[in-house]
Amino acid sequence: MPKKNVLIIGAGGVAHVVAHKAAQWAAEFGDLHIANRTRSKADAIVQTLRDKGHDMPFASHALDAMNPDEVEALIRKVDAGIVINVGTAFINMTVLEGCIRAGAAYIDTAIHEDPAKICETPPWYGNYEWKRREDVERAGITAILGAGFDPGVVNAYARLAEDEYFDRIDGIDIVDINAGSHGRYFATNFDPEINFREFTGTVYSWQGGEWRENRMFEVGREWDLPVVGKQKAYLSGHDEVHSLSVRYKDADVRFWMGFGDHYINVFTVLQNLGLLSEQPVRTAEGQEVVPLKVVKAVLPDPASLAPDYTGKTCIGDLVKGSLDGKAGEVFLYNVADHREAFEDVGSQGISYTAGVPPVAAAILVARGTWDVRKMANVEDLPARPFLELLGDMGLPTRAIDADGDHPI
Amino acid sequence: MPKKNVLIIGAGGVAHVVAHKAAQWAAEFGDLHIANRTRSKADAIVQTLRDKGHDMPFASHALDAMNPDEVEALIRKVDAGIVINVGTAFINMTVLEGCIRAGAAYIDTAIHEDPAKICETPPWYGNYEWKRREDVERAGITAILGAGFDPGVVNAYARLAEDEYFDRIDGIDIVDINAGSHGRYFATNFDPEINFREFTGTVYSWQGGEWRENRMFEVGREWDLPVVGKQKAYLSGHDEVHSLSVRYKDADVRFWMGFGDHYINVFTVLQNLGLLSEQPVRTAEGQEVVPLKVVKAVLPDPASLAPDYTGKTCIGDLVKGSLDGKAGEVFLYNVADHREAFEDVGSQGISYTAGVPPVAAAILVARGTWDVRKMANVEDLPARPFLELLGDMGLPTRAIDADGDHPI
Structure with missing residues (x-):
């Protein structure tokens, strides 16, 4: 063939x-x-x-x-x-x-x-x-x-837990930590226009058989993870919470994204000032400008971060469930290294x-x-x-x- | 006449x-x-x-x-x-x-x-x-x-100390505190383009008979002032340091501007991201934009703050000197009230x-x-x-x- x-x-x-x-x-x-x-x-x-x-x-x-x-x-x-x-x-x-x-x-x-x-x-x-x-x-x-x-590999982690660990799944907590350092004052790992959109709206999670709504950075939890250690992550909305909530409708399905205090501070200042808005504003000189596009223009190009990026990411699923009535949990995860990613394909780890x-x-x-x-x-x-x-x-x-x- | x-x-x-x-x-x-x-x-x-x-x-x-x-x-x-x-x-x-x-x-x-x-x-x-x-x-x-x-009344304070207190002046510390509240997340009291220009360059002070240079927010001091109480102020450059240093060339002449931690944080984020720049940047769509003008466009119009502005300002000179060889000091100052200013002329206290x-x-x-x-x-x-x-x-x-x- x-x-x-x-x-x-x-x-x-x-x-x-x-x-x-x-x-x-x-x-x-x-x-x-x-x-x-x-x-x-x-x-x-x-x-x-x-x-x-x-x-x-x-x-x-x-x-x-x-x-x-x-x-x-x-x-x-x-x-x-x-x-x-x-x-x-x-x-x-x-x-x-x-x-x-x-x-x-x-x-x-x-x-x-x-x-x-x-x-x-x-x-x-x-x-x-x-x-x-x-x-x-x-x-x-x-x-x-x-x-x-995420979505993708983390969905496969949930399926592996279903196939090889449990006959009943009670909880899937997906945790995404980037413990790497790009050495800049501030940068986003993807296009800032996409990156910030993830955090400016309502946070949805699937708990108790229904959608729950929170504000971004409202619910935080410290995780102690392999290699990257103790890291704070916040309840966030993410695509896979939906599809997993359909397959595992009796499980709580949550997505936790790691953010450092510095990231949250910069994000909060920009957000509160209105600089993440996609609605155009008019300058004193009469120019129509979308603030988010200006923020994007002053931030580093995400691709430019790769050569200097050091440290590791850890992304995994903490799956809780039971087998033959006996409760248990498994953490399925990957650790990736920014520098190895750069050596392999010329990109940062994200x-x-x-x-x-x-x-x-x-x-x-x-x-x-x-x-x-x-x-x-x-x-x-x-x-x-x-x-x-x-x-x-x-x-x-x-x-x-x-x-x-x-x-x- | x-x-x-x-x-x-x-x-x-x-x-x-x-x-x-x-x-x-x-x-x-x-x-x-x-x-x-x-x-x-x-x-x-x-x-x-x-x-x-x-x-x-x-x-x-x-x-x-x-x-x-x-x-x-x-x-x-x-x-x-x-x-x-x-x-x-x-x-x-x-x-x-x-x-x-x-x-x-x-x-x-x-x-x-x-x-x-x-x-x-x-x-x-x-x-x-x-x-x-x-x-x-x-x-x-x-x-x-x-x-x-400042400059102006604070220069007259120095002159009053010369006329009525001392025959030799050793130090003039001008302190400008706005302890008022405008109730917004962040705002500048003057046109942001002018306001931020004051803080983005080197800080000059006259000490030991010569110009000293510092970075903004490098040198801070807590002051305990009448009415407004304990307030942190930072060594800043200001016009009157020059003219006073010529008349009182043997005195240390310094200007201290009060800033809250929140103001400094917002300023620092904007400054480090390059959003206070007067140099145009080009967006991904090819539009040429001066970041500072966009920041100005999203911030409240300073004039709009007046109706809700509460609290007081305290601006004064701590003058140290001696009379007939006997050392002493005097703090000459004014306290102004934002609400009284609004009632008098429809403006905030600054x-x-x-x-x-x-x-x-x-x-x-x-x-x-x-x-x-x-x-x-x-x-x-x-x-x-x-x-x-x-x-x-x-x-x-x-x-x-x-x-x-x-x-x-």
Whole structure:
């Protein structure tokens, strides 16, 4: 059987990791294509691939991914069997439509968002993606939603706990800590426009069988984690809380994001002054300006942080449940190192943890293991093949359970 | 002798106070004129005068005060005997030139600044104003520099200590505390563009007979002051340190500005992120924007703070010296109340303390007491008539000395 060609859509920090990881695992795929609205950014990624000595066939393309006709035409033109969508949050539905029409597998890493809304409210996957489930199944394509780290690997952790630890799951606490240091006064690890949007709205969690609402930074808890030690994390909203709450509806499902006091202070000042607003203000000179775009302009480019980034991330699931009526818990986690990520693919650890998993998903689709010909979130798919492959690809999973701290 | 007509240049918060106080003391003057680049702002002040029931003759004028020909022409047209310049810091030299040519007295409240520079460095008065001393004397006009509160009244406090307390002055510590509350998350009391410029450069003080340099917020000291109590203030640069260091060259002359921890935190975040920069940045969309102008646009208009402003200011000089070889010290000070200022002229206390003194100076020029027909800083002029008049006008002076805390 011929190898499937892969089309990567997007050319930001995560797309860079996806391209490099796909190139490292070139034996699994046919040709590699990178498409972006601004083609020069895709060209820049291709150049870094060549600089690293990769010699599989690459091509770059200009693509308006908001237009499903263009997406369909490009998939057909390059004969892509797998599309990895790591562009903006606004293009999921048009890219998925293109895949349905052209018969390609679809993989993304975050929920669709409407550019006109500041924050999407639950049920997140229910707002857009899951409405296309029947169309995906009818087309006979595989569509894997949320296949980054969180969502993505953390969903697989929950499924592994279901498969190998418990017959009943009572709680899933996802904890995401970046204990790394970029050496700057302040920076965001992703595009500030996306990064801050996560924190400016209401925080949703699934507790006691229903959605609970809190304000950002209202509920904090100190966690004592492997390698990174004691770290404070705050209840935050995140895509996977929705899909996990559907599969594990009797469990409390919460997402905890780590923030240092300095980050919270800077964020709070900017937020309270109105500088994170997406609504334009008018200067005394009459110029219309969106404050958030100015904040973005003065902050460091997230990609520029990579060479100096040191320290580690720890992301994991504390899963509580019971087996044969006996209560227990397991912490399934990965520790990633910023410097190792940079040496491997030229990116910092945050982009690395987000960009390697969709390539693992693509390999499993290519191999057939995950080519399920329907729409699936990661917890709907076998977890162990995914996690073992990720171990080979640079993101090993460990477990802390009754037997101590060990590889899975 | 006919009363002198007064021309106020500027139409900001301080100009508002100047206009109202001049109207309250209308018997001292002839007609009142207000000129501003945007005439509608001058009209708005005239309207508030009429709303308060003042019925002296007022007129407003459009004026480009950067053009000395226009300044001269307007002075001649309205037959102004006294010009009170409370416009931007960039117009001092052109307004002074207009006064020299047209033979009018000149009064200002702050040093001239070059719009192309971020911060002027010492010797401040020596950079621009004092270069025109001979021209002023030759023209036979009176030019009083820095006749606000600080500089201005605090210079008179130093002179009063010289006249009535000591034959040798060893130290002048000027302390400016605003213990008021505007009830907003954050606001500046003056135009943010001017306000922040004061703190973004090097801090200069006169100690041990020479200029010392520090960073802003590097040197702080807690002061225990009348009415406002214990307050932290930081060594800051200020115009009057220069002129006082020339008259009292053997004394240490320092200026201390009070800042709460919250103010410093917000300032520090904005400063470190680059959001106080006057250099344009380019957004991802290609728009050229000056960050400081966006910060200004999101902050409350300083004038809007007045109705809700509560609490008091305390500004004074701790003067150390000796008389007949016997060491001593005196603290000369004023306490002003934000709410009383609002009831008197519709402004908050910061604008009030800055705007009343130049009107007192104008009255003394009109009466002849200060009509010295040369260029003078306030410490060069008799202090007691100025301070006693200010007491009648709403800014009484008190002294803490060996006899306790009492009016001067």
